Every structure is written in structure tokens, then in C-alpha cells.
Amino acid sequence: MLALFACLLPAAAAAAQAPPVTMGPLLQCPPAGPLTDCRPVRLEALPLAGAETRLARTVTVRPDALPLSRPTMVSIIATASSEIAWNGSVIGRNGAPGADSAHERPGRFIASFVVPSGLVRPGKNVMTARLSAHHLWLPVRRPVQSFSVGPYESPELPGLRSYLPALLALGVLLAAALYFGAAALLDRRDRLARPLAAISAVALVQLLAETARTFIAYAYPWHVLRVLAIAALAGLTAILAAAYAARRFAPRRERRAVALTAAAAAAALVLIPWYDIKAIAAILAGLVAILACAAPALREGRPGAKAAIAFVLASFGLIGWQRTQYLDQAYYLALAALLVALLAEQLLVLRRARSDAASLEQRLDRATGGDVVLLKDGGRTHRVAEADILFVRAADDYCEAVLKGGRVVLATITLGRLEAALSERFARVHKSYVVNRAEVAAVARRPGGGPALTLTDGSSVPVGRRYLEAVASMQAPSPRAAPGAR
Numbered sequence: 001m002l003a004l005f006a007c008l009l010p011a012a013a014a015a016a017q018a019p020p021v022t023m024g025p026l027l028q029c030p031p032a033g034p035l036t037d038c039r040p041v042r043l044e045a046l047p048l049a050g051a052e053t054r055l056a057r058t059v060t061v062r063p064d065a066l067p068l069s070r071p072t073m074v075s076i077i078a079t080a081s082s083e084i085a086w087n088g089s090v091i092g093r094n095g096a097p098g099a100d101s102a103h104e105r106p107g108r109f110i111a112s113f114v115v116p117s118g119l120v121r122p123g124k125n126v127m128t129a130r131l132s133a134h135h136l137w138l139p140v141r142r143p144v145q146s147f148s149v150g151p152y153e154s155p156e157l158p159g160l161r162s163y164l165p166a167l168l169a170l171g172v173l174l175a176a177a178l179y180f181g182a183a184a185l186l187d188r189r190d191r192l193a194r195p196l197a198a199i200s201a202v203a204l205v206q207l208l209a210e211t212a213r214t215f216i217a218y219a220y221p222w223h224v225l226r227v228l229a230i231a232a233l234a235g236l237t238a239i240l241a242a243a244y245a246a247r248r249f250a251p252r253r254e255r256r257a258v259a260l261t262a263a264a265a266a267a268a269l270v271l272i273p274w275y276d277i278k279a280i281a282a283i284l285a286g287l288v289a290i291l292a293c294a295a296p297a298l299r300e301g302r303p304g305a306k307a308a309i310a311f312v313l314a315s316f317g318l319i320g321w322q323r324t325q326y327l328d329q330a331y332y333l334a335l336a337a338l339l340v341a342l343l344a345e346q347l348l349v350l351r352r353a354r355s356d357a358a359s360l361e362q363r364l365d366r367a368t369g370g371d372v373v374l375l376k377d378g379g380r381t382h383r384v385a386e387a388d389i390l391f392v393r394a395a396d397d398y399c400e401a402v403l404k405g406g407r408v409v410l411a412t413i414t415l416g417r418l419e420a421a422l423s424e425r426f427a428r429v430h431k432s433y434v435v436n437r438a439e440v441a442a443v444a445r446r447p448g449g450g451p452a453l454t455l456t457d458g459s460s461v462p463v464g465r466r467y468l469e470a471v472a473s474m475q476a477p478s479p480r481a482a483p484g485a486r
Contacts (some may be wrong), residue, residue, distance in 0.1 A: 021072065023149055024058035035126065051099040053131040059149050063122035070154040072115040078144040080133040081107040086093050086119045087126055094164040095219070101134035106219040114152060135221045138228065141273050155368060164276055165329040166207060173207060176200035176339040180233055182426040189412055203335050206233035210328065221472030227275035230327070235278035237335075238286025245290040249305060250299035251395045273462030274281045278322040283331065284317035284319070286339040287312045301406070304345070311338055371423050375401055375411035386423055390439050391457050394432040404457065429453060429471055430464040443471060 027038035031052045038056050052209075057147075061068075074084050074091070079106065081095030081104055091114070095107025117127075133143055150244035177200035183193035209229050212218070220228075242261035246254035268281035283385050291312045311334070318330045371386040384401060393400045394415035401409045419426065426434050435453060442454040450469060451463040463471050 027056040042066040059125040076148040080131040081131040097132040111221040115228035166332040169332040172336035173204040231278040235282035241286040247291040249293040391435040
């Protein structure tokens with residue numbers, strides 16, 4: 001007796017742990033004929049070739065689990081019309097499969113069918129699907145994404161749970177699009193607000209397209225346009241991100257950065273067959289562009305460069321971890337977090353500017369000779385004492401005035417026009433640099449060749465060959481060497 005119990009107990013424990021319903025491997029069968037001619041097939045390697053495709057799957061129901069506590073449901077996600085049968089009895093149609101496009105009525109991309117309880121028998125059951133896809137506008141590498149059975153779930157809002165993290169970013173993207181869009185409209189010379197507004201708007205449209213299958217029961221041909229739109233919008237976002245990074249960190253390379261990113265995104269959209277991989281490859285092109293623009297700015301100590309590189313590296317890590325799921329969830333959350341950080345940066349800069357207003361006025365009053373220069377940056381005007389300027393650097397059609405203490409003021413003016421507005425204390429030493437004579441500490445030779453100026457804060461400014469004569473006079477003792485000069 002003890003030996004009998006010892007044999008029965010493991011079997012009973014195994015039966016108790018086994019799920020009530022289990023599925024066998026996926027089989028592809030001839031369109032007509034017995035199921036004995038079926039062969040195993042993988043979903044990712046299953047083309048919908050020919051007039052129709054027939055799939056089958058064995059479903060084993062544990063005898064002691066009957067009657068089931070919840071009805072059984074067959075789910076199919078495919079760019080195809082379908083007819084589902086259980087043990088030879090048709091339980092539902094999604095559209096109407098047919099031998100050609102004239103006889104097929106397109107079904108929904110996501111469909112589910114409840115199995116009548118009277119058809120479910122203990123032991124082995126067979127569910128089959130008859131499929132056709134004659135209305136596809138573009139080729140699809142994986143037309144069938146799922147053919148499975150499980151306990152009944154409400155067919156309303158399919159896939160909502162997987163999209164919930166991404167939907168959390170919806171409000172942030174909308175708010176960012178409105179804020180940066182308003183900033184761009186109020187100040188048309190603000191070169192950074194425009195790409196940020198466009199990034200927010202495009203990402204918002206992409207998120208709506210991504211989650212559309214949850215809220216809209218569309219026919220399967222539209223799914224191809226949906227995933228293609230997602231990939232194209234991801235590529236557009238990458239191009240806009242490259243434009244923003246170049247304008248902020250490398251304005252001279254903006255056209256090249258945008259052109260190379262656009263070429264890489266276009267190549268991904270055309271050459272890569274998988275639609276999710278198309279989008280991720282386009283996103284990677286934008287991340288590489290941000291990294292290429294921010295890396296030199298990091299060496300120069302430009303504000304924001306370190307945060308940009310950290311964002312790129314974190315995105316690389318998320319893509320490697322989540323792979324194609326990154327596009328469904330983390331991508332939108334990462335974009336929302338970045339836009340919130342940029343908005344907070346703007347608010348912090350505004351707060352600092354207001355808090356420094358009083359001290360700025362005091363410094364201007366104490367400025368040597370009372371010389372003050374007005375530097376306009378879009379709708380803002382900065383009053384800067386000339387004595388506080390170390391040097392001015394050209395950046396396309398605007399300039400960057402580097403002040404004592406490391407602050408950089410952007411001015412929408414060419415270097416030539418700004419040089420004409422400055423007093424004689426400034427000298428042109430390079431086609432892209434004007435320096436404050438009083439802040440030159442030494443003249444030395446660069447490791448690679450020509451001379452360079454070392455300023456009082458330790459920064460180095462190159463000297464052009466055309467300006468060697470002007471620099472020669474700076475090798476004399478500086479006027480500011482007197483202890484009481486300032």
C-alpha cells in the first residue's frame with residue numbers, strides 16, 4: 001500500500017500543477033485534405049502564400065478541469081482575413097477568407113472568438129484557422145503574429161496593458177508641443193524652440209499611431225500603413241533631434257548633421273524589411289547624431305553636453321535591453337523625460353536671469369569706463385559690460401560672448417557687426433575670434449603650429465595668420481598688470 005501511494009503522489013502533484021489548457025506546436029496544413037499532412041512551422045517564418053493558408057494547433061484540456069471556470073477564447077493577430085474552427089466546427093469569421101481579392105472581405109488585425117462550452121472535450125482538441133491576405137498594399141515579413149487559446153478576456157481595448165507605460169507620456173508630449181510651439185511663434189528668432197516643438201508634435205502623432213490598434217478596430221490592410229507611418233515618424237523625429245543638437249552644440253555642422261541623419265533614416269526605411277527594426281534603426285541614427293554633436297561640446301565644457309550624452313547612452317542601453325519593445329514603451333517615456341528636462345532647464349535659466357538682474361546692474365555701473373554692449377538673443381536683450389567679456393566666438397550668423405565666470409551669452413549678430421560695435425579694447429585675432437586685450441595673459445605657440453593666446457581664465461584662443469601683426473603688440477605687458485587697474 002505504501003508503495004502504491006509513493007507512486008501515485010508524484011502523479012497527483014504533477015496533475016495539480018499542470019494548467020487546465022495547454023497548446024501544442026503550430027502546424028501548417030494543406031488548404032484542403034486531412035490534418036495528418038500538417039507540418040510544424042514557426043510564426044516568424046510563416047508566409048501567407050497562395051490562395052489560402054491553413055493553420056492548426058492541438059489544444060489539450062485536462063479532464064479534471066472540466067467544466068472550465070471561464071470560457072475558452074481563440075485569439076488571432078494577423079494581417080489577414082480568417083475563419084476559426086474548433087474540432088471541425090466553425091466558431092467565427094474575421095472578414096471572409098477567399099481565393100482572391102474579389103472573393104475576400106478584409107478582416108480586423110486583431111480578432112478573438114469564444115469557444116462554445118459544448119465543443120470543448122477532455123483531452124485533445126484541434127483548433128484550425130483558414131487565412132487569406134489578398135488586400136495587402138505592401139509586403140509583410142511576419143503576417144501572423146499570434147494564434148493562441150486562453151481563458152476568456154474582454155475583447156475591448158486589446159493590448160491596452162502593454163501600452164499603458166507609453167500612454168503616460170501622452171500628456172507630457174502634448175504640453176511640450178504647445179509650450180515650445182508658443183515659444184517659437186512668439187519669438188521667431190528662437191532657433192531651439194522650433195525643433196523642440198516639432199519633436200514633441202511628431203512624437204505625439206507617432207504615439208497615437210502606435211496605440212491606434214487598441215482603440216480602433218481597423219481592417220488588416222491599414223495595419224501596414226500604420227507600422228510604416230510609425231517608422232517614418234521615428235525617422236522624422238531623429239532628423240529633428242539631429243537639428244536641435246547641431247543648433248545647440250555645433251551650429252556650423254547643422255546641415256551636415258541633418259543631411260547624414262536623413263540619409264541614414266531613409267536607408268533604414270527602405271532597406272530593412274522589418275517595420276519595427278526600421279523605426280529603431282532610424283532612432284539610432286538620431287542618437288548617433290546627438291552624440292556626434294555633443295561630444296566636442298563636452299570637451300569645450302558647454303552646458304547641456306554631458307546630459308545629452310547621458311541620454312544617448314541610456315537610450316542605447318534601453319534598446320539593447322528591450323529591443324523591439326523599446327518602441328512600444330520606453331521610447332515615448334524617454335522622449336517625455338527629455339522634454340521635461342529641457343523645459344526645466346529653460347525655467348531655471350529664466351529664474352537665474354531674474355535673480356542676477358540686480359547684481360548685473362551693479363556690475364555694469366562699476367564697469368571700467370562705463371562701456372556696455374547690448375547683445376540681443378531673439379526677444380531678449382542682454383546688457384553686458386565690455387570689461388566682463390573675455391572673448392567673442394563666431395557661430396554662423398550669430399556669436400557667443402564668453403564672460404568671466406564661464407557664462408556664455410548667445411547674440412543674433414555676425415562677428416563683424418559685433419566687432420564694429422565694441423570699443424578699441426577688443427582686437428580681431430582670428431576669422432572666428434575677437435578677444436579683450438586686457439584679458440590676454442600670454443602668447444604661446446600651439447602644439448600643432450601657429451600662435452595662440454592664453455587668457456586670464458586659462459582658456460586658449462587660436463590666432464590666424466592674417467592677424468599676427470595685431471597679436472604682436474599683445475606680447476608687451478598688459479595694461480591690466482597694474483594692481484589697481486580694476
